[in-house]
Amino acid sequence: MNRSTRIATPQGLKSALTAVGAIGVLLSAACAPPAADTAALAAHLTQLDDAWSKAAATKNADSVASFYATDAIAYPPNMPAAVGQAAARDVWAGGFADSSYAISWTTSHAGVAKSGDLGYTAGTYQESYRGPDGNPVTAKGKYLCVWAKQPDGSWKATNDMWNSDAK
Numbered sequence: 001m002n003r004s005t006r007i008a009t010p011q012g013l014k015s016a017l018t019a020v021g022a023i024g025v026l027l028s029a030a031c032a033p034p035a036a037d038t039a040a041l042a043a044h045l046t047q048l049d050d051a052w053s054k055a056a057a058t059k060n061a062d063s064v065a066s067f068y069a070t071d072a073i074a075y076p077p078n079m080p081a082a083v084g085q086a087a088a089r090d091v092w093a094g095g096f097a098d099s100s101y102a103i104s105w106t107t108s109h110a111g112v113a114k115s116g117d118l119g120y121t122a123g124t125y126q127e128s129y130r131g132p133d134g135n136p137v138t139a140k141g142k143y144l145c146v147w148a149k150q151p152d153g154s155w156k157a158t159n160d161m162w163n164s165d166a167k
Helices: 003-008 010-031 038-057 061-065 085-096
Strands: 068-075 102-112 118-130 136-149 155-164
Touching: 038 061, 038 102, 038 118, 038 136, 038 155, 061 085, 068 085
Parallel strands: 068 155
Antiparallel strands: 102 118, 118 136, 136 155
16 A cells, blocks of 8 residues: 555545644644733833833933833823823823922832733822912822833833822
């Protein structure tokens, strides 16, 4: 019996297909990108978020805006969404124009998708300023920020939302 006769039989065809399938699985596993170290990436996003909070403490709107992607959307409390990095910068510049304004935040949660190119940070913030009556006001709240890995490998905020704990 020659080789082509063996494959033409149902049992020979089944064996050949099984071998081809096994080779395909092995090749696809070998060609698959390595799994992202999501814990390390989440730690990196936490570090970025901490650096961002420190930048906000300097009251430099350009520095704060540098953490946003060019097409980012910021969702500040009691204001319309700011679409684009420049619009987000303007939101921060408006807050920093008040010399009594200060803000800081602390990340309590961070995560990254298994793909390794999308993540989030979430936590709490505290801000202070002088109210319309001149008295100091302290507000606390929470935030959620979505981060995306950029083509150059850096991470930038794409959606940044925060609101106060009014009660």
